[in-house]
Amino acid sequence: MADVAQSVGLFEQIRLVAGLRWRLLRNSMRKKNNRLDLIGLIFAAIFGGILVIGLCFAFYAGAYQFLSNNRPGWIALLFWGIFLFWQAIPLFVAGFGANFEFRTLLRFPLSLSAFYIIGLAYGLADFSAIASLCWLLSMTAGAAVAKPGVLPAMLLIGAAFILFNATLERLIGSWLERLLSRRRTRELFLGLFVLSMISLNFISPLLNRYGAAARPAFLRLVPYFAWLPPSLAGRAIASAVQLQPAGFLLGSAGLLFYVLALTLLLRRRFAAQYGGEELSETAAPARPAIRPIAAKDDGPDRLRLLSPQVAAVLRKEFRYLTRNGFTFLTLLLPPMLVFIFSMNFTGRHPTWGKGVSADFFFPGMMAYLILILMAPAYNSFAYEGRGIQTYFTAPLRFRDVFLGKNIMLVTVLALEMALSLSMLAWRVGLPSLHMLVATVAAMVFTIIGQLTVANWSSLSFPRKLEFGQMRGQRQSGMAVLVAFGSQILLGGISAVILFSGRWTGNLWLPAEAFALLAAAALGGYIASLDPLTELAEKKKEALIEALCR
Amino acid sequence: MPDVAIQTYKLTRTFGNLTAVDNVDLQVAAGQFFGFLGPNGAGKSTTIKMLTGLLAPTSGSMQLLGLDFVSNSVEVKRQIGVVPEGMGLFERLTGAEYLNFVGRMYGLDRATTRHRSEELLEFMQLADRPKTMIADYSHGMQKKLALAAAVIHGPRILFLDEPFEGVDALAAGTLKALLGRMTERGTTIFLTSHVLEIVERLCSHVAIIHQGRLVAQGSLEELRAGISGEEGSKTTLEQIFLSIVGQSGAERPQLEELSWLT
Numbered sequence: 001m002a003d004v005a006q007s008v009g010l011f012e013q014i015r016l017v018a019g020l021r022w023r024l025l026r027n028s029m030r031k032k033n034n035r036l037d038l039i040g041l042i043f044a045a046i047f048g049g050i051l052v053i054g055l056c057f058a059f060y061a062g063a064y065q066f067l068s069n070n071r072p073g074w075i076a077l078l079f080w081g082i083f084l085f086w087q088a089i090p091l092f093v094a095g096f097g098a099n100f101e102f103r104t105l106l107r108f109p110l111s112l113s114a115f116y117i118i119g120l121a122y123g124l125a126d127f128s129a130i131a132s133l134c135w136l137l138s139m140t141a142g143a144a145v146a147k148p149g150v151l152p153a154m155l156l157i158g159a160a161f162i163l164f165n166a167t168l169e170r171l172i173g174s175w176l177e178r179l180l181s182r183r184r185t186r187e188l189f190l191g192l193f194v195l196s197m198i199s200l201n202f203i204s205p206l207l208n209r210y211g212a213a214a215r216p217a218f219l220r221l222v223p224y225f226a227w228l229p230p231s232l233a234g235r236a237i238a239s240a241v242q243l244q245p246a247g248f249l250l251g252s253a254g255l256l257f258y259v260l261a262l263t264l265l266l267r268r269r270f271a272a273q274y275g276g277e278e279l280s281e282t283a284a285p286a287r288p289a290i291r292p293i294a295a296k297d298d299g300p301d302r303l304r305l306l307s308p309q310v311a312a313v314l315r316k317e318f319r320y321l322t323r324n325g326f327t328f329l330t331l332l333l334p335p336m337l338v339f340i341f342s343m344n345f346t347g348r349h350p351t352w353g354k355g356v357s358a359d360f361f362f363p364g365m366m367a368y369l370i371l372i373l374m375a376p377a378y379n380s381f382a383y384e385g386r387g388i389q390t391y392f393t394a395p396l397r398f399r400d401v402f403l404g405k406n407i408m409l410v411t412v413l414a415l416e417m418a419l420s421l422s423m424l425a426w427r428v429g430l431p432s433l434h435m436l437v438a439t440v441a442a443m444v445f446t447i448i449g450q451l452t453v454a455n456w457s458s459l460s461f462p463r464k465l466e467f468g469q470m471r472g473q474r475q476s477g478m479a480v481l482v483a484f485g486s487q488i489l490l491g492g493i494s495a496v497i498l499f500s501g502r503w504t505g506n507l508w509l510p511a512e513a514f515a516l517l518a519a520a521a522l523g524g525y526i527a528s529l530d531p532l533t534e535l536a537e538k539k540k541e542a543l544i545e546a547l548c549r
Numbered sequence: 550m551p552d553v554a555i556q557t558y559k560l561t562r563t564f565g566n567l568t569a570v571d572n573v574d575l576q577v578a579a580g581q582f583f584g585f586l587g588p589n590g591a592g593k594s595t596t597i598k599m600l601t602g603l604l605a606p607t608s609g610s611m612q613l614l615g616l617d618f619v620s621n622s623v624e625v626k627r628q629i630g631v632v633p634e635g636m637g638l639f640e641r642l643t644g645a646e647y648l649n650f651v652g653r654m655y656g657l658d659r660a661t662t663r664h665r666s667e668e669l670l671e672f673m674q675l676a677d678r679p680k681t682m683i684a685d686y687s688h689g690m691q692k693k694l695a696l697a698a699a700v701i702h703g704p705r706i707l708f709l710d711e712p713f714e715g716v717d718a719l720a721a722g723t724l725k726a727l728l729g730r731m732t733e734r735g736t737t738i739f740l741t742s743h744v745l746e747i748v749e750r751l752c753s754h755v756a757i758i759h760q761g762r763l764v765a766q767g768s769l770e771e772l773r774a775g776i777s778g779e780e781g782s783k784t785t786l787e788q789i790f791l792s793i794v795g796q797s798g799a800e801r802p803q804l805e806e807l808s809w810l811t
Contacts, residue, residue: 259641311652312654313651315646315649315650319642320639320642323641323642323682383641386636387635387638387640388639389631389633390637392602393629395627395654395656396623540605
């Protein structure tokens with residue numbers, strides 16, 4: 001052998017990993033399609049910088065005020081703020097998927113200790129960690145200016161607090177990595193995340209209704225918070241200011257206990273990774289099972305009115321819908337939104353005396369729901385992936401694919417609308433009969449009218465999307481533009497016709513007009529299927545290329 | 550039944566300035582196990598995509614089972630089976646659901662589709678994971694499923710783009726067993742592969758494409774005789790392949806240049 005690799009120092013390895021992380025970021029900007037990401041990143045950096053620097057002043061002023069005004073115990077609030085920010089932000093970005101897997105470093109000659117320290121140092125390069133470090137420094141400066149004697153205590157407690165947060169953040173990250181390595185868990189996590197974000201809308205009405213009653217219960221919990229690390233850090237600093245060594249020692253020892261316990265747990269996790277923990281979910285080869293072929297009686301085909309191809313696409317679409325945890329959970333959105341809006345804008349609002357009438361609320365709500373639910377139809381092949389090739393190798397006309405997909409979408413829309421209508425009837429009440437008929441006819445017109453455009457858009461501007469991921473999951477810009485344009489156009493036409501009933505004094509005029517338009521839209525839709533089939537043949541290469549990447 | 554299963558006339562496909570497939574005249578007799586070989590980027594996948602309707606030719610024509618593909622695409626597709634590059638699976642379905650879907654797409658009735666699906670899953674040793682989604686299958690399991698889907702309707706021609714790529718010996722054995730059954734019933738098999746040993750063992754006839762042009766075509770014996778100049782030669786397919794595509798020893802990278810590896 002000519003030579004043998006030399007052992008590399010720990011700091012050199014940390015430097016190499018930091019360099020690797022930087023180069024990955026830099027190289028990702030070189031791709032043409034990431035220029036927009038770069039602009040976004042610049043804006044995010046500007047706003048992030050303003051946030052961090054602005055809050056640096058706030059933390060400095062807070063620490064200075066608390067210590068100057070003999071309220072040193074309140075400094076715990078600042079520790080709590082940093083703690084929550086440091087731990088919560090990485091949790092929010094976890095569902096978006098990491099662009100660099102730290103575990104890949106295991107292929108290199110690293111000892112477990114080096115792997116542990118690099119892992120910990122790696123966590124300190126996160127935005128939340130850097131911002132928190134800045135704020136801790138500002139706090140320390142503020143406290144030292146107010147009470148110079150507290151500086152050693154601040155430095156000691158600050159260092160322990162950093163170690164605690166860095167260790168906890170990496171530990172949670174490591175657990176999450178293990179949890180999210182499974183596709184189903186990842187999708188469920190994403191769906192729950194979206195739902196929890198939407199649920200934030202309930203906070204205001206819930207606080208209005210139950211806030212006063214919940215306050216005593218919350219106050220009873222406060223003493224228990226005193227034993228948590230941010231409170232312990234605050235207690236140690238307050239004791240140092242008040243020259244109470246026992247209190248300082250108790251706070252410091254408590255904090256160090258947490259650091260020690262978390263270090264042990266993190267070391268166990270890293271040791272498992274270091275030992276080659278398998279996170280893959282690919283099915284292992286199994287012993288072949290000998291089973292008799294079931295002689296099931298299939299019974300009559302429930303979709304026998306459709307051609308076998310349309311029925312097959314319809315069944316496949318239904319299965320895809322039920323398998324996509326994220327999409328499936330978002331189907332809960334429409335009735336939930338009706339509920340939220342009804343709480344905020346209508347007569348049943350807990351604090352408002354009066355609200356919007358059902359004759360306005362009903363068509364407005366339905367238009368909003370169509371806006372949300374029709375959007376995916378403009379890129380309806382997004383989740384097909386490589387399966388799209390089957391549609392072109394199978395002996396079928398592409399109109400069958402559209403029919404199957406569109407029937408599925410219309411069925412889902414009908415169910416969603418029925419659910420939302422029930423919710424409306426319960427929360428707000430039904431609109432007048434002429435408005436109900438006009439709105440339903442308008443929905444038929446706008447949905448069928450949009451289907452034709454959406455099918456064309458799906459063929460013309462396809463963009464692959466992955467299940468259970470949010471990073472890089474953007475629709476094609478043109479598809480969004482087409483969706484937006486056609487929805488504005490059809491929505492505008494519908495609004496004018498709906499109001500025409502009031503202007504002309506003929507309340508049934510909108511219903512009649514929409515019935516005619518719906519019939520015309522249906523005719524247009526049927527007539528569009530053959531030209532779309534020809535278009536699919538022309539666009540198949542672009543479609544396959546876009547979806548099979 | 551026509552004697553010629555696949556026939557192309559000056560089949561050409563360009564991508565901008567690049568001519569990926571250049572005036573290819575291919576002829577595959579019915580019932581042949583045909584290997585289509587070529588180095589990376591030679592035009593194998595482009596040719597197979599054109600022959601299966603995934604890519605439109607820029608010029609030229611092709612006939613499958615005596616039918617012009619362009620004017621009879623649906624009828625032709627009904628009689629062919631395909632394992633395309635990347636396998637073309639719907640990963641959110643289970644194996645059984647996917648086979649049922651494909652069977653119905655090819656117009657089989659429900660009972661036949663279900664019966665064949667179950668048989669194929671058993672044969673491919675995929676029946677013991679009825680609730681596992683394809684996304685969670687190993688690569689070998691996906692290959693086996695893709696082949697099962699390609700044969701469920703009993704095609705007369707089977708196109709396989711790299712069916713053995715990334716497949717272990719056990720899975721490869723199952724695939725070969727199924728292909729054996731297909732040839733017994735007279736199916737024409739058109740296969741591309743980089744594994745020359747497999748092609749040599751399975752295929753009776755071979756064509757070699759290089760830089761978009763068809764540079765050799767014939768039975769293995771004919772190709773051997775063409776290279777060595779004598780009948781009954783023991784020349785391997787690898788030797789034939791290297792000789793035809795020009796990757797001779799002189800053009801290969803010289804290991805001696807990597808002095809630190811010596």
